[in-house]
Amino acid sequence: MPLIHITYNGEILGTFQRFERLPDIEKSGDVWDSKARDICDIKKAIKDHYIIAQDYTCPYCKQRIEVNHNASWDAEHIIPKSTHPRFLFEPLNLCVSCKDCNNEKRDKPVLVNNNRRTLPVNSGDYIISHPHFDDFNDNIRVIEIAGYYLPLSDKGRKTIEICGLLRFSYKYANYGNTSQENKETILELANSLMGASSPAEENAYLGIISDTARAGQKLSKEAFLKQKEANK
Numbered sequence: 107m108p109l110i111h112i113t114y115n116g117e118i119l120g121t122f123q124r125f126e127r128l129p130d131i132e133k134s135g136d137v138w139d140s141k142a143r144d145i146c147d148i149k150k151a152i153k154d155h156y157i158i159a160q161d162y163t164c165p166y167c168k169q170r171i172e173v174n175h176n177a178s179w180d181a182e183h184i185i186p187k188s189t190h191p192r193f194l195f196e197p198l199n200l201c202v203s204c205k206d207c208n209n210e211k212r213d214k215p216v217l218v219n220n221n222r223r224t225l226p227v228n229s230g231d232y233i234i235s236h237p238h239f240d241d242f243n244d245n246i247r248v249i250e251i252a253g254y255y256l257p258l259s260d261k262g263r264k265t266i267e268i269c270g271l272l273r274f275s276y277k278y279a280n281y282g283n284t285s286q287e288n289k290e291t292i293l294e295l296a297n298s299l300m301g302a303s304s305p306a307e308e309n310a311y312l313g314i315i316s317d318t319a320r321a322g323q324k325l326s327k328e329a330f331l332k333q334k335e336a337n338k
């Protein structure tokens with residue numbers, strides 16, 4: 107389902123139009139950091155809109171962050187505001203992302219042709235999976251229990267690289283080994299899953315596998331933290 111972009115109206119429409127009318131030379135990404143009330147208002151409207159439109163989900167790592175306070179989210183300029191300030195308030199260049207993805211992505215280029223003056227609106231204009239113009243599932247499969255992102259396309263590969271999505275598998279890799287017992291349980295459950303006779307049964311096994319894997323991650327995380335503490 108395509109992401110519904112923000113539509114400006116009332117006072118924030120005026121703020122948007124004032125910015126659009128500025129000569130190019132005065133359009134700066136720094137406007138975003140202004141403490142002026144009209145800028146704060148439009149930023150708040152943008153964040154509030156996209157948090158709901160995206161159903162509390164980061165468009166890059168697909169983590170769900172169910173926190174209403176909008177400071178838990180970063181407003182995200184898909185084409186970076188530092189390199190392309192003219193798209194600062196462009197609805198189709200905006201979304202929200204988790205702070206970690208935003209921090210990884212920063213001002214890395216995302217366009218096939220970086221010299222574009224009007225906002226490129228086709229999927230093929232971007233090297234990453236675009237929150238508005240792409241279906242994430244065409245480009246990446248999230249293997250949630252492993253914290254792993256499987257690229258399904260070149261865009262998928264680029265998105266994983268630019269948004270630093272390998273950080274999740276590195277994190278788990280550092281936790282050390284899950285217990286043998288945990289691994290054997292998962293293996294057994296996986297065998298049962300393969301033999302499941304209905305979608306309902308499959309779903310049940312998938313749920314149990316996911317819970318078991320999480321429990322294993324928790325144990326190995328605790329072991330990792332204990333080890334770290336012991337090494338101090």
Ligand SMILES: [Zn+2]
Pocket residue numbers: 164165166167168169203204205206207208
């Ligand atoms: Zn994210």
